[in-house]
Amino acid sequence: MELQLNDLTKKFGNFTAVDHVSLTMTNGVYGLLGVNGAGKTTLMRMLCTLIKPTSGNITYKGKNILELDGRYRQLLGYLPQEFGFYPEFTVQDYLLYIASIKGLRPAVAKRRTKELIQKVGLSKAAKKKMKTLSGGMKRRAGIAQAMLNDPRILILDEPTAGLDPNERIRFRNLISELSEERLVLLSTHIVSDIEYIANEIWLMKGGKIIRRGALDEIVGNMPETVWICRVEKQKVSFMINKYKVSNMKSEEDRAELRIVSADRPLPDAVQVKPTLEDAFLYYFGEKAGSEDVEI
Amino acid sequence: MLKYEIKKVFLKGRNKIALLLLAIVLLAVSVMTVNRVEYVDENGGHKTGIAAARNLREEKNKWAGYLTEDVLRDVYRENQAINSEYASGSMEDEDKIYQKRQGISSIIDLINNANSPWREYDYYAIDSITEDQAADVYEKRISGLEEWFASGKETFSREQQEFLLSQYKNLDTPFYYEYYDGWAALLQNISTFILLLALFIGFFVSGIFSDEFQTKADAVFFSTKLGRNKAVGSKLGAGFIIATAVYAAALIIYTAAVLLILGADGAGCPIQLEMWRDFYNATFLETYLLIVFGGYIGMLFAATAAMLVSALTRSTVTAIIAPFVVLCVFPFLSRIVTLPQVCSFFPDRLLDIYNGVRDFSLMQIGGKVIGIPAIIILVYTAVTLVLQPIVYRVYKKAEIK
Ligand SMILES: Nc1ncnc2c1ncn2[C@@H]1O[C@H](COP(=O)(O)OP(=O)(O)OP(=O)(O)O)[C@@H](O)[C@H]1O
Ligand SMILES: [Mg+2]
Numbered sequence: 020m021e022l023q024l025n026d027l028t029k030k031f032g033n034f035t036a037v038d039h040v041s042l043t044m045t046n047g048v049y050g051l052l053g054v055n056g057a058g059k060t061t062l063m064r065m066l067c068t069l070i071k072p073t074s075g076n077i078t079y080k081g082k083n084i085l086e087l088d089g090r091y092r093q094l095l096g097y098l099p100q101e102f103g104f105y106p107e108f109t110v111q112d113y114l115l116y117i118a119s120i121k122g123l124r125p126a127v128a129k130r131r132t133k134e135l136i137q138k139v140g141l142s143k144a145a146k147k148k149m150k151t152l153s154g155g156m157k158r159r160a161g162i163a164q165a166m167l168n169d170p171r172i173l174i175l176d177e178p179t180a181g182l183d184p185n186e187r188i189r190f191r192n193l194i195s196e197l198s199e200e201r202l203v204l205l206s207t208h209i210v211s212d213i214e215y216i217a218n219e220i221w222l223m224k225g226g227k228i229i230r231r232g233a234l235d236e237i238v239g240n241m242p243e244t245v246w247i248c249r250v251e252k253q254k255v256s257f258m259i260n261k262y263k264v265s266n267m268k269s270e271e272d273r274a275e276l277r278i279v280s281a282d283r284p285l286p287d288a289v290q291v292k293p294t295l296e297d298a299f300l301y302y303f304g305e306k307a308g309s310e311d312v313e314i
Numbered sequence: 315m316l317k318y319e320i321k322k323v324f325l326k327g328r329n330k331i332a333l334l335l336l337a338i339v340l341l342a343v344s345v346m347t348v349n350r351v352e353y354v355d356e357n358g359g360h361k362t363g364i365a366a367a368r369n370l371r372e373e374k375n376k377w378a379g380y381l382t383e384d385v386l387r388d389v390y391r392e393n394q395a396i397n398s399e400y401a402s403g404s405m406e407d408e409d410k411i412y413q414k415r416q417g418i419s420s421i422i423d424l425i426n427n428a429n430s431p432w433r434e435y436d437y438y439a440i441d442s443i444t445e446d447q448a449a450d451v452y453e454k455r456i457s458g459l460e461e462w463f464a465s466g467k468e469t470f471s472r473e474q475q476e477f478l479l480s481q482y483k484n485l486d487t488p489f490y491y492e493y494y495d496g497w498a499a500l501l502q503n504i505s506t507f508i509l510l511l512a513l514f515i516g517f518f519v520s521g522i523f524s525d526e527f528q529t530k531a532d533a534v535f536f537s538t539k540l541g542r543n544k545a546v547g548s549k550l551g552a553g554f555i556i557a558t559a560v561y562a563a564a565l566i567i568y569t570a571a572v573l574l575i576l577g578a579d580g581a582g583c584p585i586q587l588e589m590w591r592d593f594y595n596a597t598f599l600e601t602y603l604l605i606v607f608g609g610y611i612g613m614l615f616a617a618t619a620a621m622l623v624s625a626l627t628r629s630t631v632t633a634i635i636a637p638f639v640v641l642c643v644f645p646f647l648s649r650i651v652t653l654p655q656v657c658s659f660f661p662d663r664l665l666d667i668y669n670g671v672r673d674f675s676l677m678q679i680g681g682k683v684i685g686i687p688a689i690i691i692l693v694y695t696a697v698t699l700v701l702q703p704i705v706y707r708v709y710k711k712a713e714i715k
Contacts, residue, residue, distance in 0.1 A: 031715075067537040069714040093539040103530025107325035108318075116318035120538045120545040164534060 021045055022066075022172060022202060026075035029061050029226075036061040038226035039075070048198045050213030051206040053223035054303050059206040060100050062223070063176050066204065067097045093122065096170030100177045100206075102161040106150035110141055110160050113149050114167060121168040128167070135163040139193065155186040162190075166197060173203045179212050191216060210296045220295070222302050230302060238293045243281045245297045248288035249273050258284070265300040279304075315545060319522070319552035326525075329518055336514045340564055343507045344571045350499040351576050354413045367576045371493040373417035375579070378492035381421065383449040385488075389421045390448040393440055420587060421491065427590040428454040432462045452487040455590070474676050477683035481593040489587055494580025497598040498588045500572045501605065505666040508609035509641060511564050512665060515613055516620040516637030518560065519553040523624040523709055524633055532714050542710045549709070550621070550702055557617040561610060569602075585671075594671050594685065605667040608691050612664025615694045616640050618701045625709040641665065664690055 022044045029037040037058045051059050064070045066077060068084060068091065077084045084091040104113055111132060118128035136145050139159040144152060152160065158178060165173060178194065179187045194205065195216040207213055213220060220237050222230040230237055245265070250258055255274050258264065262284055266277035278284050279293075279301045323329055353366035353373075361369070379385065396414045400407035415422060422440050428451035429443050430436040440448060447454075459482055462468060463475050470478070526532040535541045581599040585592055594601065616637040624633035645662040663670055667687050675686035 064533075064714065067533070068542075069533060069536055071713065089539045089543060092537055092541065095537055097534060097537040099530075099533035101530050101533070103533065105322055105325075105525075105529060105531060107327075108322070112318065112321070116315070116322075117534065117538065119315040119318065120535065120540045122539040122544075168539070 021080060023078045023081075024062075024066075024075070025078065027062070027065060027072050027077060028074045029058075029065060029070065030073045035226050037065070037072075040226075040228055041075075042221070042228065042231070044202055044204070046200065046202055047218035048195070048203045048205060048213070048216050050217030050220045051204060051223055052208065052210065052213065052220055052299065053206070054208055057223040058226040059223055060176055061226075063097075063174050063204065063206060066172075066174055067095060068092060089122075093168065094171040096165035096168065096173045098158075098161045098165045098175045098178055100180070102157065104149045104157070104160070106148065108149050109146050110136065110149060110152070111145045113160065114164055117164045118167045123168060131167050131169075132163075135166055138166075139163045140189075154181050155183070155190075158182060158186075158190065159193075162193065162197075171201050173197065173201055175203065175205045177207055178205065179207065179209060187212070210294075210299050214295045222299075224303060230298075234295055238295055238298050241279075241293055241298050241301055243279050243301055245291050245293040246278045246280060246284055246288040247275060247291050248278065248285045249275050250285070263300050263304050265297050265304075315540075315548045316551050316555070319548050320556060322525070323518055323522060323552065323556055326521065329521075332514060332517050336511075336560075336564065339507075339510055339514075340568060343503055343510075344568055347499050347503040347568075347572050348575050350502060351495050353416065354409070356413070358409055358413065364575050367496065370416060370495060371577050371579065374420065374493040374495070376417055377421060379490070380488045381424070381451075381491045382488045385491075386421070386425065386449045386451060387445055389418050390425070390440065390445045392418055393422060397441065420494070424451055424489075424587060424590070427451075428458070432458055432465075433591075455485075455586075456482050459591075470674070470676070471678060473678060473681055474683050477676070478593050478674065481595060485584065485586065485595045489584050491583060491587065492579050493577060494583050494587060494598055496573050496576030496578055497580050497583075497602065499576055500569060501588070501598070501602060501668055504568075504602075504605055505609075505668045507568060508565075508605075508613065508665045509662070511561060512609070512613040512616045512641055513637055515557045515560050516616050517634055518556055519617045520620045520624050520633035520636070521630040522549050522553050523621055523705070524628045524630045527628040527712075527714075528630055532712070536712060536714055546706055546709045550706060553617060553621050554614075557614055558610075561613055565606060589672050591674075592671050593674065601668075601671065604671070604687070608664045608667035608670070608687060611691050611694050611698065612641070612661050615661050615664070615698045615701075618698050618705065622701055622705050622708070625705050625712075628712075659686070659690055659693070661690075661694055663687070664694055 024040050024042045027037055027040045028035065040062065051062070053059050061070070065072050071085065079087060079091055079094075105116070108116065114132040114135065115128055118132060123131065136142055139162055141156060141159055141163065144156055149157070149160065162175070162178065165175070175194065179190050182190060191212060194203070197203075198216065205213060205217070214234065217234070219231060219233060221228050222237070232240070249270070251273055255267070255276070258276055258278070263279040264276050265279055268275040277297070278288070279297050324333070349362045351362065351367050351370060353361045353369045355361060355369070377385070377389070393415065396411055400410045400414070425448045426436055426439040429439040429447060456479070459479060463470070521528070526535050535545065538545065582597050585594070585596050585598055585601040588598070594604070596604065619640050620633045620636045623636040624630065627633065641662050645660040663686070670687040671685070677684055677686055677689055
């Protein structure tokens with residue numbers, strides 16, 4: 020199985036949202052990491068045949084997915100970033116309906132719906148209307164609908180957005196459990212979402228994939244070094260303006276800063292092993308700690 | 315798939331309210347229709363409803379049978395007798411005349427129609443003609459038409475004149491007569507009811523396509539295997555089923571309610587008893603079926619227009635307006651800017667076949683003369699059919715931006 024993006028470009032008017040992206044995907048989890056507006060959703064929409072590329076194409080096993088049409092979408096599970104549903108449907112009806120438009124036979128649809136409701140932990144809410152669910156429950160219904168047809172290709176656009184930390188961890192585990200034996204593409208701007216589950220990470224910026232590789236490669240090939248140093252409180256703002264600071268821990272009258280920099284920022288700074296978060300900051304961060312960096 | 319598509323429509327809050335409103339409208343129109351039948355009793359008391367219908371029916375059915383010359387003469391004499399019995403001209407006597415005439419009023423109407431100037435109705439005609447003239451209604455119908463053609467006050471072509479004349483001559487006489495007031499009342503209000511019904515149905519189906527976008531369920535919908543083929547078809551199917559089911563249910567309830575209360579006799583009587591100049595030689599039942607069928611096509615056309623706008627604009631509100639434009643605004647505007655010939659082809663005419671068969675609305679294609687109701691039914695059936703694949707294609711190709 021092979022999904023290929025060939026020189027894929029999407030323009031909205033003069034604005035290029037996805038800029039000549041060429042990639043190949045096989046089995047495994049791909050983490051698409053990028054700040055707001057990087058083009059993640061646009062890329063995923065093209066993968067789901069929701070929008071057509073301005074130029075370039077996507078092929079599955081060598082055939083254009085737009086020509087494969089239903090035969091390609093049959094393999095697809097998609098959880099959109101803005102997950103919409105039918106507010107008056109119960110969870111169960113919602114899943115049965117999606118199963119039907121996914122072409123599942125009624126008996127299979129019933130079985131899968133039952134299984135997935137259990138798997139995502141919505142058993143108690145199965146008869147509740149979709150509109151009455153909490154944000155986290157909606158997301159779980161969302162992942163359940165994506166999984167109905169046991170998709171070979173699972174595309175999840177910021178599946179953890181808006182979830183509380185507990186829910187996020189549960190969701191992450193669920194995704195890693197579901198990711199066996201299929202191709203999963205997961206977008207996020209939260210590093211910890213994919214740090215441990217992605218086999219390959221893509222860093223996307225301005226419509227381009229600027230770095231890709233396994234976690235170690237991305238982190239290891241970072242041209243700058245990560246340092247930890249302690250400074251007095253009044254010097255903190257000076258340091259934040261001068262360096263890319265990926266983390267800060269307050270101590271009594273001092274602060275411990277984690278800094279990404281080519282040079283040793285202070286004489287007593289200690290070099291440490293970089294993490295993906297540091298890499299994110301290095302590639303995407305402006306100085307003065309970006310909110311996108313999850314602490 | 316279809317089941318859930320239909321479920322989506324009727325689970326929507328605003329559609330539930332609309333359904334309730336439709337039930338109220340149905341009740342109101344039924345009550346109005348039933349109240350059209352009145353009966354005045356011996357003491358001058360006005361009655362409506364079941365009792366009135368029962369009394370009137372009893373009175374009228376005393377005259378049930380073929381309206382032969384002899385029967386017409388009897389009616390003429392009966393009328394004279396009533397007139398001379400209450401000849402004072404006082405209010406009481408006038409009321410009495412009205413009361414006594416109720417059993418023969420429909421037949422008097424017939425005689426009046428035949429003896430009134432063309433396109434007019436002289437309420438007192440029967441009082442100023444001879445018995446022979448009263449007996450001669452069927453001949454009068456034909457000769458009246460011929461005289462009108464001869465007067466040159468109309469603009470029909472030779473073929474059209476011949477067509478109308480042959481329709482007139484082909485009408486079976488004498489008429490079979492019995493109490494038919496239930497059917498008459500039903501037909502008088504049915505056009506209004508069908509128009510309202512079409513607007514309601516347009517409302518129900520207006521969200522079938524656009525709500526996917528409005529609720530943002532579109533991204534999942536169009537990324538599924540059948541989202542760009544069968545699932546679109548099932549939306550069209552849902553629209554058709556909802557439209558047909560609501561239309562049929564509402565009309566069956568309305569018709570049943572009215573005829574159960576007013577009586578269903580007269581189904582087999584010629585419609586000319588009620589619409590003297592109608593050139594469609596049909597019974598009340600047949601005319602009713604034609605009206606209902608025409609309305610069905612008009613309603614389907616309006617519903618399809620709503621669905622097309624729904625798919626094109628992705629806005630449910632805009633889609634709701636479509637049937638109004640098609641059935642109300644458009645025809646209304648075109649009547650201000652008089653385009654009479656074009657007017658008769660607007661879809662609202664389909665919902666008003668009742669008046670369509672009343673008028674001499676004709677069209678000539680080559681040498682063949684056809685009534686406009688028949689033409690618009692055909693045309694809009696075709697247009698509605700052609701629109702289905704268009705809606706399908708528009709929706710199938712949607713991009714989700
Ligand atoms: N339909 C559209 N028309 C015009 N511009 C668009 C459209 N969709 C996206 N864009 C633009 O393309 C760029 C990429 O958008 P996209 O939604 O793909 O980013 P993203 O990486 O998913 O961001 P986020 O993390 O906020 O979800 C943005 O600048 C956005 O404004
Ligand atoms: Mg996005």
